[in-house]
Amino acid sequence: MLEEIKLHFTSIYQPLLIILGTIIVASIFQSVFRRIIKRKSHDLNNDPTNYKFLKHTLSALIYIVGFSWAVYTIPTLRVMATSMLAGAGILAVVIGFASQQALANVIAGVFIVIFKPFRINDRVQIKDNFYSGVVEDITLRHTVIRNFENRRIVIPNSLMSSEIIVNSDFGEDLICKFVDVGIAYESDVVLAKNILAEEVMNHPNWLDRRTEEERQKNEPPVAVRVVALAESSVNLRAWAWAGDTAAAFEMQCDVLERIKIRFPQEGISIPFPQRTIHFNTPLQTEKKA
Numbered sequence: 001m002l003e004e005i006k007l008h009f010t011s012i013y014q015p016l017l018i019i020l021g022t023i024i025v026a027s028i029f030q031s032v033f034r035r036i037i038k039r040k041s042h043d044l045n046n047d048p049t050n051y052k053f054l055k056h057t058l059s060a061l062i063y064i065v066g067f068s069w070a071v072y073t074i075p076t077l078r079v080m081a082t083s084m085l086a087g088a089g090i091l092a093v094v095i096g097f098a099s100q101q102a103l104a105n106v107i108a109g110v111f112i113v114i115f116k117p118f119r120i121n122d123r124v125q126i127k128d129n130f131y132s133g134v135v136e137d138i139t140l141r142h143t144v145i146r147n148f149e150n151r152r153i154v155i156p157n158s159l160m161s162s163e164i165i166v167n168s169d170f171g172e173d174l175i176c177k178f179v180d181v182g183i184a185y186e187s188d189v190v191l192a193k194n195i196l197a198e199e200v201m202n203h204p205n206w207l208d209r210r211t212e213e214e215r216q217k218n219e220p221p222v223a224v225r226v227v228a229l230a231e232s233s234v235n236l237r238a239w240a241w242a243g244d245t246a247a248a249f250e251m252q253c254d255v256l257e258r259i260k261i262r263f264p265q266e267g268i269s270i271p272f273p274q275r276t277i278h279f280n281t282p283l284q285t286e287k288k289a
Contacts, residue, residue, distance in 0.1 A: 015070040022066025026059050033058075049119045049138060053109065056139045101158070105141040108161035112138060118160075118167050123245050125166040126155070168245040174207070177240045177248035179255050182233030184269040189226065192236060192268050197222040199258045200240045205251040207241040233271045 033055040118124050118135055124145065125132040133147035143160045145153040168175060179200065183192045200206055200222045208221050228235040240255070242248035263270055 014073050018066060018070040018073065022063060022070070025066070026062045029062060030055060030059055048121070049113060049116065052120060053113045053138050053140075060140060101156075102141065105157040108157035109138060109140055109143075111161060112143070112157060118165060118170070122170065123168040125168075126160075126163055131155075173244040174209075175242055175245055175248045176209075177242060177252050179238040179240050179252055180227075180235060181238075181256070181259055181263075182230065182235045182271060183263070184271040185234060187234070187268040189234060189236075191266060192263070193224040195262055195266060195268070196236060196238045196255075196259060197224045199255050199262065200238050200251070202258075203240075203251045203254055205242045205247040207243060209241045232273050 033051065036051060112118070120135055120138065122135045123133070124135060126145075131145065131147070131153050133145040133153060135143065136146045136152070137144040138157070141157060142154045143157055145155065147153055179196065181192070181196060183189070197220065206222075210219055210221060223239045225237060226234060227237045238255075240248070240251060242251050260270070
């Protein structure tokens with residue numbers, strides 16, 4: 001009777017307890033690691049990328065070991081596993097072909113964490129600015145990007161590893177933002193350049209990046225130049241420096257708004273494309289008698 005109970009416990013309840021214990025251990029581990037990552041993230045000098053990737057890796061190992069142990073405790077599945085190990089070479093080839101893309105994503109994720117072309121909380125642009133946002137997480141298979149509409153873009157690591165990425169936070173956060181404005185040909189170019197430079201300098205996010213040598217030479221704080229004589233406008237560009245991408249975007253929006261208000265007050269018109277259309281009157285054919 002005791003042998004039957006022991007066999008019954010071994011064949012049914014023991015695997016269930018092992019699976020339940022695996023889930024509990026993985027949950028406790030993830031909770032502890034999440035607190036560590038949160039505490040480390042308060043320090044700006046600490047990069048949470050390694051901690052998050054390590055959390056995903058160790059969690060996967062806990063589940064693999066736990067579920068493998070549970071399978072091994074079932075006698076029927078143990079015999080099956082032993083038979084499968086006998087043909088491990090063929091099995092490895094089959095699994096390799098079946099999981100080729102998954103393994104490529106895992107290896108690419110490891111390379112991303114090691115070489116760090118981007119990190120957690122970096123602002124990135126992908127595919128000619130088609131996708132842009134903040135890197136939120138790097139898992140074993142995917143990179144999660146939170147765009148500026150608070151939506152998540154999930155991209156396989158293999159694609160992220162081979163894609164051309166514009167990282168706004170790589171190296172330093174300072175950014176030079178182009179503020180482009182077009183004026184009419186009959187408007188005063190010098191006055192428009194002075195107004196544009198003045199509005200940039202009046203913005204609280206603007207940074208004066210002139211060197212000491214440039215200050216001694218009385219170089220202008222904001223460079224404003226004519227960059228194109230377009231079809232219907234004279235295009236001006238101001239080079240405006242800010243502390244980071246968010247501050248630069250805010251500065252650009254505010255300066256454009258101020259320009260829209262001030263230019264008409266100063267007699268400077270902002271043109272729009274115009275077309276002159278001529279209609280040719282068709283020749284009337286003589287009616288046949």
